[in-house]
Amino acid sequence: MKKILILLITGLLNAFSWADEITGRVVSVHDGDTLILLTPEKKQIKIRLAAIDTPEIGQPYGKKAQKSLSDLVFDKNLTARSNQKDQYGRFLAQLYLGGVWINAEMVKQGDAWVYRQHSRHSRDPLLLAFETHARKEKKGLWALPESQRVPPWEWRKSRRTQGKHISSLSEPSQWACGAKRTCSQMTSCEEARFYLKQCGISRLDINQNDIPCEKLCH
Secondary structure (H helix, E strand, O other): OHHHHHHHHHHHHHHHOOOEEEEEEEEEEOOOOEEEEEOOOOOEEEEEEOOEEOOOOOOOOHHHHHHHHHHHHOOOEEEEEEEEEOOOOOEEEEEEEOOEEHHHHHHHOOOOEEOOOOOOOOOOHHHHHHHHHHHHOOOHHHHOOHHHOOOHHHHHHHHHHHHHHHHHOOOOOOOOOOOOOOHHHOOOHHHHHHHHHOOOOHHHOOOOOOOOOOOOOO
């Protein structure tokens, strides 16, 4: 109990250290981690929930994550605490509905991963504890088959990689990025190479020697 209380206090201190406050009513929810706030001055502000990442709309559970966020915040007055913007001009923010920390709620419900790519909150112990609990309880996306639980940052990377290489393929592939992600799911070395090279699934190359799934590609 004491440990959880310490984690809770640490998480709140991290969250409240964010500098700028933006208040407004949620008028649009784009996906599970992006929304529009309408300020009292009638200015629309695009908010990206910081420290979490939810499945993209085209992924399994993407629309459910969007609905979960909408159920929590749509048409409600919230406070966003932010100290930076991302490359798309969105405010990266910790979002609050009264005393409810929305970013954490999404993780607790199993609707989001803790974002581990280039986020200063990526090792927030409270968020990681919430994710671990949701995973153990098979909440939300954690109830999906493992093959469908593709972290959204990996999914986006595979889409970009697929787009770059599609014009160089000599013939249409029998495989599709996002369908598989572990060596145990591969049926041949050729298939493993496709998922490593074309989809960017780096976990297939444990030794980082450019050879995926060495039991297949020996």
